[in-house]
Structure formats: structure tokens, C-alpha cells
Amino acid sequence: MKAVFFDIDGTLWDSKLRIPESTIRAIRQLRKNGHLAFLNSGRSRSNILDETLLGIGFDGIVAACGNYVELEGEVIYDHCLTDEQVRAIIDIADKCAMPIVLEGPDYHYISPVGFEKDPYVDYLFNRLGDRAKLTGEYDGTEKVNKFSADVYPETDFESIKKVIYPFVDPIEHDGVIYEFVPKGSSKWNGIALVCERLGIKREDTFAIGDSNNDVDMLKHAGHGICMGGGSERAQSVSEYVTDRLENDGVEKALKHYGLIG
Numbered sequence: 001m002k003a004v005f006f007d008i009d010g011t012l013w014d015s016k017l018r019i020p021e022s023t024i025r026a027i028r029q030l031r032k033n034g035h036l037a038f039l040n041s042g043r044s045r046s047n048i049l050d051e052t053l054l055g056i057g058f059d060g061i062v063a064a065c066g067n068y069v070e071l072e073g074e075v076i077y078d079h080c081l082t083d084e085q086v087r088a089i090i091d092i093a094d095k096c097a098m099p100i101v102l103e104g105p106d107y108h109y110i111s112p113v114g115f116e117k118d119p120y121v122d123y124l125f126n127r128l129g130d131r132a133k134l135t136g137e138y139d140g141t142e143k144v145n146k147f148s149a150d151v152y153p154e155t156d157f158e159s160i161k162k163v164i165y166p167f168v169d170p171i172e173h174d175g176v177i178y179e180f181v182p183k184g185s186s187k188w189n190g191i192a193l194v195c196e197r198l199g200i201k202r203e204d205t206f207a208i209g210d211s212n213n214d215v216d217m218l219k220h221a222g223h224g225i226c227m228g229g230g231s232e233r234a235q236s237v238s239e240y241v242t243d244r245l246e247n248d249g250v251e252k253a254l255k256h257y258g259l260i261g
Contacts, residue, residue, distance in 0.1 A: 062190030
């Protein structure tokens with residue numbers, strides 16, 4: 001039995017949330033063949049709700065870059081930033097012009113200003129409904145696994161780093177968009193927890209992704225697979241680079257390793 005961990009954005013679906021029929025077919029065949037399939041996303045659990053995506057059928061969910069793990073509906077790990085840390089993030093981000101999205105298993109907390117030109121934030125409010133709130137509504141009782149931010153020329157990023165880098169690690173995507181995760185955490189940590197719980201050997205793990213937040217799992221999994229068109233860093237640490245998402249990349253990767261026929 002093998003375990004395959006799938007990134008979501010850029011791997012299972014495109015920017016318009018379209019999942020190729022070949023991907024759905026391949027994952028269902030993978031599980032029919034006796035293997036396990038898991039989501040492994042930078043998205044927090046409160047942002048993994050799509051019925052079409054979940055309806056493919058998965059044995060578990062690793063969310064928030066490895067800081068939340070769910071197996072067959074049971075939460076086995078939920079690592080959060082402390083209330084003190086979250087309040088420090090909100091305060092310094094507001095002072096230094098860095099709009100943020102705090103991401104937890106139940107809610108997202110979004111800066112009220114600074115995201116006017118970011119369509120992803122519009123998507124969050126439209127898709128998440130009452131799960132999307134403003135940072136001013138954070139009251140210290142809600143869980144926050146990680147956060148994302150836009151870093152602009154006017155952002156005083158050096159001052160921000162001094163406050164937050166003692167307890168978070170940055171993941172840079174394009175020089176503007178950053179993810180920040182609790183120090184030492186990554187998507188690979190989530191895979192390791194699943195493997196420990198289920199008794200799966202590292203050499204029997206496959207990770208499929210495309211982005212900089214996938215680098216750690218692509219590097220450490222038994223077999224790291226990068227989607228065609230993935231980031232240079234993701235490709236550089238992968239064992240195999242498959243075709244693009246829209247060209248049946250997931251199905252081709254699973255066939256390449258003999259996981260499906």
C-alpha cells in the first residue's frame with residue numbers, strides 16, 4: 001500500500017477551480033487499487049470546503065502547510081499560533097502596511113485595508129461566507145494555524161521581520177505574496193504524522209505539488225513529483241516532473257509510477 005499526497009491549487013485544480021476529469025478518474029482508481037490518497041494544502045481547513053473536490057474521495061486532509069491533520073474525519077493534529085503571537089502579527093502588520101489573512105480551521109481573519117487590488121481576497125469573502133471575518137473581529141478564542149500576506153514597496157518589511165521571524169518561517173511565492181507558518185512546520189510534517197499514525201514507510205509516500213510551499217514535501221517524500229509548469233524550486237527538488245494539470249499531469253504521474261494502469 002502506498003500513500004499519495006496531493007497539493008490542491010495548481011495540482012488538482014486550476015485558477016478557476018476546474019478539476020480535469022482525468023484527475024478525478026485517476027485518484028478514484030488509485031484508491032480502488034488499494035492505495036491511500038490525501039489532500040495536502042497550504043489552505044487551512046476552513047478553506048477546503050468544495051464539494052466537487054472533496055467528493056473525489058480522500059482518506060484524509062493535511063491542511064495549513066502541515067499544521068492541521070485530519071484522518072477519516074478525525075482531527076489528529078491542530079497546531080496553532082498563540083494568542084500573543086497572533087496579536088503581535090496583527091499589530092505590526094497594521095503599523096507597517098502589510099495586509100494579512102489569518103488562516104485557521106474555522107475562520108479566516110482578513111485586513112480591512114490593503115487588499116483592494118487582490119482578487120483572492122474577494123474570492124475568500126465570496127466562498128467562505130461567515131467564515132471570513134475582519135482582523136478586528138479576532139478576540140483571542142479562535143485558532144490560527146498560519147497566515148498569508150501581501151508585501152508591497154510601502155511595506156516596512158524589515159520591522160515586521162524583527163517581530164515575527166522568531167516564531168514563524170516565511171514562504172515567498174512571487175516577491176509579493178508570502179505565507180508564514182509556525183517555525184519548523186511544513187507540509188512534510190503533516191505527511192510524517194500521517195505515516196506515523198498509519199505505519200506507512202517513507203519510501204511508500206508520494207507527494208505531488210507545484211509551488212514553493214510544496215518544496216519540503218517534494219524533497220522528503222519517498223517520491224516527489226512536480227507538476228509541469230511548477231516553480232523552479234519545486235522542480236529542482238523533485239524526482240519526477242509530470243505534465244501540466246490541464247494535460248492530465250496527475251494521471252500521467254500515477255501511471256508513471258505504476259500506481260494505476
